[in-house]
Amino acid sequence: MAIRDPEIIRDKQQMRNWSRSMRSQGKTIGLVPTMGYLHQGHLSLIAEARKHAQLIVVSIYVNPGQFSATEDLSTYPSDFHGDIEKLKSINGGVDVVFNPKDLYDYGGDRERSGGNEVEREGGVVVSCLEDGGGGHETWIRVERLEKGMCGRSRPVFFRGVATVVAKLFNVVEPDVAVFGKKDYQQWRIVQRMVRDLDFGVKVIGAEMIRDEDGLAMSSRNVHLSPQERGQALSISRSLFEAKSAAKGGKTACSELRRSVIESIEAAGGKIDYVEIVDQESLEAVEEIKGGGVVVCVAAWFGKVRLIDNMEIHL
Amino acid sequence: MAIRDPEIIRDKQQMRNWSRSMRSQGKTIGLVPTMGYLHQGHLSLIAEARKHAQLIVVSIYVNPGQFSATEDLSTYPSDFHGDIEKLKSINGGVDVVFNPKDLYDYGGDRERSGGNEVEREGGVVVSCLEDGGGGHETWIRVERLEKGMCGRSRPVFFRGVATVVAKLFNVVEPDVAVFGKKDYQQWRIVQRMVRDLDFGVKVIGAEMIRDEDGLAMSSRNVHLSPQERGQALSISRSLFEAKSAAKGGKTACSELRRSVIESIEAAGGKIDYVEIVDQESLEAVEEIKGGGVVVCVAAWFGKVRLIDNMEIHL
Numbered sequence: 001m002a003i004r005d006p007e008i009i010r011d012k013q014q015m016r017n018w019s020r021s022m023r024s025q026g027k028t029i030g031l032v033p034t035m036g037y038l039h040q041g042h043l044s045l046i047a048e049a050r051k052h053a054q055l056i057v058v059s060i061y062v063n064p065g066q067f068s069a070t071e072d073l074s075t076y077p078s079d080f081h082g083d084i085e086k087l088k089s090i091n092g093g094v095d096v097v098f099n100p101k102d103l104y105d106y107g108g109d110r111e112r113s114g115g116n117e118v119e120r121e122g123g124v125v126v127s128c129l130e131d132g133g134g135g136h137e138t139w140i141r142v143e144r145l146e147k148g149m150c151g152r153s154r155p156v157f158f159r160g161v162a163t164v165v166a167k168l169f170n171v172v173e174p175d176v177a178v179f180g181k182k183d184y185q186q187w188r189i190v191q192r193m194v195r196d197l198d199f200g201v202k203v204i205g206a207e208m209i210r211d212e213d214g215l216a217m218s219s220r221n222v223h224l225s226p227q228e229r230g231q232a233l234s235i236s237r238s239l240f241e242a243k244s245a246a247k248g249g250k251t252a253c254s255e256l257r258r259s260v261i262e263s264i265e266a267a268g269g270k271i272d273y274v275e276i277v278d279q280e281s282l283e284a285v286e287e288i289k290g291g292g293v294v295v296c297v298a299a300w301f302g303k304v305r306l307i308d309n310m311e312i313h314l
Numbered sequence: 315m316a317i318r319d320p321e322i323i324r325d326k327q328q329m330r331n332w333s334r335s336m337r338s339q340g341k342t343i344g345l346v347p348t349m350g351y352l353h354q355g356h357l358s359l360i361a362e363a364r365k366h367a368q369l370i371v372v373s374i375y376v377n378p379g380q381f382s383a384t385e386d387l388s389t390y391p392s393d394f395h396g397d398i399e400k401l402k403s404i405n406g407g408v409d410v411v412f413n414p415k416d417l418y419d420y421g422g423d424r425e426r427s428g429g430n431e432v433e434r435e436g437g438v439v440v441s442c443l444e445d446g447g448g449g450h451e452t453w454i455r456v457e458r459l460e461k462g463m464c465g466r467s468r469p470v471f472f473r474g475v476a477t478v479v480a481k482l483f484n485v486v487e488p489d490v491a492v493f494g495k496k497d498y499q500q501w502r503i504v505q506r507m508v509r510d511l512d513f514g515v516k517v518i519g520a521e522m523i524r525d526e527d528g529l530a531m532s533s534r535n536v537h538l539s540p541q542e543r544g545q546a547l548s549i550s551r552s553l554f555e556a557k558s559a560a561k562g563g564k565t566a567c568s569e570l571r572r573s574v575i576e577s578i579e580a581a582g583g584k585i586d587y588v589e590i591v592d593q594e595s596l597e598a599v600e601e602i603k604g605g606g607v608v609v610c611v612a613a614w615f616g617k618v619r620l621i622d623n624m625e626i627h628l
Contacts, residue, residue: 016514024338106509136508137458144451162452163511170512195420195479196452198484200330261376 004093006058006084012171015098019173028053031174033165033200033208038062038075038086039218041209047180048206050092053175057166058087059098065136066160077222102134103167139163142189142196145282149185149296150307153272161186162193169194169201177201182208182216182296184309188282208309211238216308228301234267235297239310242295246312247306251288256295264299272298272305279311318407320372320398321405323412329412333371333487342367345488345515347479350374351391352400355523355531359492362520364406366490372401373412379450380474391536417481418450455475456503457508459596462608463499464621467586475500476507481510483515491515496522496530498608498623502596522623524550530622542615548581549611553624556609560626565602570609578613586612586619593625602628 004018008017019029030053032045043056049056060083067073080099087094139159145298146158169177179187191203209217214236215229224232238260253276260274276285296309323329333343343471344367346359356372363370374397381387394413453473459474483491495499501519508517521529528550529543538546552574559570567590574588590599593606610623 013510024340039452047569103512136510138507140452140454140458140511144454167510167512170514172515193452196450197454198326198417198481200484308460 004088006087006097006114008084008096008097008099010099010101012100012103015096015100015171016173018096022055023173027055027056028175029055029172031057031059031168031172033059033061033177033179033286035062035076035219037079037081037219037222038083039217039219040207041180041182043086043090043181044209045206046087046090046094048204048293049176049178052178052204053174054204055096055172056092056094057096057098057172058094058144059100059172061098061100061103061164061168063164064068064161064208065104065164066157068154068156073150075223077219080125085288098168098172103164103171106135125155140193140197142192145185145189145192148277148282148284149273149275153298158186158189158249162189165190165259166193166197166199169199174201176204178206179202180208181205181309181311182218182289184296188280201274214240216306218306220304220306223304224301224306228304231267231269232299232301232304232306234264235299235306235308238263239295239297239308243310246288246314248258251314253286253288253293256288260295260297264297270300272300274299288312290314318402319511319619320401320408320411320617321412322398322413323382324413324415326414326417327600328415329371329410330487332410336369337487341369342489343369343486345371345373345491346494347373347375347480347482347485347488347491348375349390349533350397351393351533351536352397353523353531353533355494355496357400357404358523359494360404362400362407362518363490363492364518366492366518367488369410369486370406370408371410371412371486372408373414373486375412375414375417375478375482377417377474379418379478380471380472382468385468386534386535387585388528389537391533401552412486414485417478420449454480454507454511456506459499459503459506462591462596462598463589464588464612466515467612470502472500476503479504480507480511483513488515490518491522492518492523495519495623495625496532497621498610499596502594530620531621534618534620537618542618545581545583545622546613546615546618548578548583549613549620549622552577553609553622557624557626560602565628567598567600567602567607570602573610574609575576578611582615584614586614588613602626604628 022029030049032049038280046056062076063096064073123225140162159238179190181187187205194201194203214233242256242260257274257276261271264271274297276293276295277283278285279294285293291314294309294311298307344363348356348365360370376390378387454476455473456476465472493504495501505517508515528547556570556574571588573592575585578585588611590607590609591597592599593608599607606627608623608625612621
């Protein structure tokens with residue numbers, strides 16, 4: 001297992017130049033967008049990308065555009081040095097870490113019109129709210145898929161995700177990009193955006209990775225107290241139970257949904273949503289029949305909001 | 315002057331393959347997006363593109379996404395054969411005409427949920443309204459620049475323009491793209507979108523071309539009766555007068571604006587808007603000082619809505 005230092009690129013133009021130079025040599029490029037604080041889940045996305053592309057770019061960028069003023073941008077965990085060490089250790093390594101300081105800095109005078117500005121290492125970032133957001137004013141919306149589930153409690157989230165992914169695609173110009181099915185709605189939104197805007201990028205959805213106890217891996221798990229972490233296992237447990245129940249013939253979604261909600265609440269969680277939806281359209285399903293559905297959950301344990309999901313094919 | 319047949323490409327993937335093959339040979343590509351029914355104005359955009367790129371792609375596509383249900387999608391003039399003849403005759407010719415049948419056809423089942431469907435040669439197109447628009451659901455908005463002027467009377471117009479331009483950029487992958495300053499707000503919106511989404515495309519604004527009588531060239535002029543055309547000259551006349559007046563020291567925008575409105579109304583036009591705005595931000599200006607402003611006009615003559623503008627630098 002070779003240990004190999006990735007090239008670290010912080011400048012957009014330099015990033016694009018690297019990609020174009022590689023493409024002109026006939027190389028294919030895989031992009032794995034992350035917000036850093038890497039864990040096994042991220043590393044599995046990189047392994048997936050390796051199957052589809054010769055060169056791997058991992059972007060590490062906490063995107064202020066997807067946080068609202070009341071969300072956890074300022075406390076989002078980061079450990080750039082540790083991330084690089086992890087990337088060095090993986091099989092095959094990665095070729096480039098794209099770590100821009102500020103993807104929304106366009107030179108020139110930046111208006112600061114009341115956005116959610118937060119100090120982070122290296123400078124000020126601006127959370128781009130409807131009426132703030134500095135000079136940046138272009139937003140991509142995937143209008144149907146963004147409405148439900150996480151979109152209800154986080155109204156600017158998917159707008160921010162779609163927009164920053166488009167920016168990363170335009171800067172990195174990858175052939176393929178890998179997204180985790182842990183963020184199921186995000187994955188579907190990116191897929192739809194790529195189709196609707198004709199991006200020349202193939203989007204791959206990679207399976208979720210769980211800790212041994214069943215908890216879906218997330219950078220935010222670090223904020224859970226040991227007690228909260230124990231309680232949070234109710235999410236995955238109730239999802240596995242729902243899958244078994246469905247396979248056992250209990251196909252009425254209202255009942256399955258109620259069981260999941262009750263289990264999580266009994267463990268001390270506060271439900272944001274539990275929904276059973278079609279895997280493509282993300283529209284609510286009443287009865288599980290042939291087609292694929294996915295049970296999606298968001299719940300709070302203490303101050304930490306966790307999401308998880310379970311695909312069910314009968 | 316060589317007469318040369320452009321290659322006509324109708325398929326997205328084939329278009330991208332052509333561009334990538336040319337780029338891999340070190341060639342640069344200039345895109346001139348049009349809705350067809352070409353006139354001298356379009357040909358001047360192509361001449362401008364020639365200055366910046368080695369190969370020229372002209373797209374001819376009437377974009378349903380930028381028309382609302384009440385607008386003139388079905389009567390928008392077209393003459394594909396005549397367009398090709400014009401393109402053959404110009405100095406240097408063009409390399410490719412990209413003429414997709416339907417940029418919003420993604421294969422698969424297309425939902426038809428009450429959009430503005432109109433028969434055109436070659437099939438049905440769907441005008442993508444807020445709650446319709448078939449399977450396409452991803453839209454780009456340039457939130458500040460799209461609000462004023464044409465955005466007020468045509469609420470889905472710039473959303474449709476920004477979105478189709480992004481699609482064309484992703485399919486054609488040009489190095490530069492040329493837009494006419496005749497569509498001043500559109501040009502600024504595309505520039506801003508390119509900056510905000512980090513497209514690797516240089517946007518060029520080309521000067522407006524007028525007929526000898528002063529009328530700004532537009533495909534829609536063909537719908538004017540001779541009498542309306544005579545009346546419509548009041549637009550350019552009043553704009554030239556405003557420029558002279560400003561240069562002569564009459565710098566209060568309220569007065570300049572009133573003169574333009576009065577001239578056009580006296581000639582029988584119906585004003586949509588007359589605004590004097592900063593050339594970059596498109597925000598209203600009260601007094602013309604050092605910086606560049608532009609006087610923008612939209613007015614109806616009969617059933618034809620015309621736009622025109624005049625940059626003023628003191």
